[in-house]
Amino acid sequence: MQPKLKSRVKWADREVGEVTRVILDPLSRDVSHIVVGGNGVGTQERQIPVSAFQSVTGDTVHLRAASSQIGQFPAFQREAFVTIREVEIAHLEDHLDVEPGEVLVPVPELERDVKRRTFFTNLTHAIGALLALPLLYPVLRYVMKPMYAPFDNRWIKIGNVNKIKTEDVGVQFKFKKLVKEAFMPEAEVDKNVWILKASPPVLEQVYKGKDMEFRDSTGQVVWVNKRDFPYVVYSGKCPHLGCGYKWRKVPKLGREIFLCPCHLSIYDPSGKVLDGPAPRPLDPLPIRVAASGDIEIIDMEYKAGVKAQVRIV
Ligand code: FES
Structure with a gap:
């Protein structure tokens, strides 16, 4: 059984927090982690792997660890993930046991530093395009003419x-x-x-x-x-x-x-x-x-x- 959003989280000694988000493995398309927040968790949500689960029953996730160990799980970093709506994953609808829209997948490593790199790439392309424009204009006008057909x-x-x-x-x-x-x-x-x-x-x-x-x-x-x-x-x-x-x-x-x-x-x-x-x-x-x-x-x-x-x- 897969964990559901808003499920209660029961640690070995007591209940602390609820499932606020679900993280999918983009390759297997199965749940790889839950994010736990809410009552008793503190200001920082925690990311817990499925390997730490004892079991999942109904709307409760049972964990092996005691609630005092919560700080040992990594803090959840929202910027390291995108929602499944922002990526294309084939046949994902077959795996939709969880609510669409609140399900995350990790941002691929190579994409994380993309802003700075794409800025310089785009700048180079823009300068090149400006220099080439006077030469290309007559050609473009001929090629694009059919686009203005009725x-x-x-x-x-x-x-x-x-x-x-x-x-x-x-x-x-x-x-x-x-x-x-x-x-x-x-x-x-x-x-x-x-x-x-x-x-x-x-x-x-x-x-x-x-x-x-x-x-x-x-x-x-x-x-x-x-x-x-x-x-x-x-x-x-x-x-x-x-x-x-x-x-x-x-x-x-x-x-x-x-x-x-x-x-x-x-x-x-x-x-x-x-x-x-x-x-x-x-x-x-x-x-x-x-x-x-x-x-x-x-x-x-x-x-x-x-x-x-x-x-x-
Ligand atoms: S939802 Fe993106 S193309 Fe249909």
């Missing part, structure tokens, strides 16, 4: 609504899209979106009682999603940093949600952020459904990592 508002057929069996359940649709990258010829790339047949409460949360307008680069409206149209499509890219996310059942939450495994952003079926670093809800896209049930979308893309929805493609 947005791609083509409708793309991606499947049929008969694939969607249940209300408020995310269904992934994969499709191919022709994309033109800068001065390269047009090429086909794999894309995906998530579609819900939304219940009235979810539609209300998505549209807040108003139809949703989509615009091109000139500000002109190219499509309007009606607020009572039951199918909602979300861009397949997480608004945090653009990773692909999944529809997952999380037993701990007792519900199904969209989960981005990169930094553990969690969204409800309406796209609202429930947890994690995502700065905004999932991005809805224009959708229309033919009488045959065929679904078409406009695959718009939005800038990642910012609160506002800024269209870039």
Whole structure:
């Protein structure tokens, strides 16, 4: 059994403190230490390895040592750790027996002195860039011209609504899209979106009682999603940093949600952020459904990592 946050800490002679944080081993993804603070511990939290555990039962961690030995455990240094949201650990969601957000992993040794080193590296790069700018400007202007081309508002057929069996359940649709990258010829790339047949409460949360307008680069409206149209499509890219996310059942939450495994952003079926670093809800896209049930979308893309929805493609 893994220790839980807020568990009581029972020493060999008496109970002192509680588990204030949990530290994971980033390789094994198991708990390697607990941090003990609170009642009787003093001002300095202590870091205790799992090897000092006698046992873990329910919400109590039993230690072998007596409470008088607390000073022998190292003081907890917050700056030596990052939260699991700040790093990328594959399949971490399979190990989430503890609360996301209050779980730490050690900062790698090489990263600890990074501020000073990166300052001088960045300074050197900045001076180099300033010197090269007059020479590079005409080349950059030619290369970047396609970036200012009008947005791609083509409708793309991606499947049929008969694939969607249940209300408020995310269904992934994969499709191919022709994309033109800068001065390269047009090429086909794999894309995906998530579609819900939304219940009235979810539609209300998505549209807040108003139809949703989509615009091109000139500000002109190219499509309007009606607020009572039951199918909602979300861009397949997480608004945090653009990773692909999944529809997952999380037993701990007792519900199904969209989960981005990169930094553990969690969204409800309406796209609202429930947890994690995502700065905004999932991005809805224009959708229309033919009488045959065929679904078409406009695959718009939005800038990642910012609160506002800024269209870039
Ligand atoms: S890309 Fe960071 S949470 Fe999705």
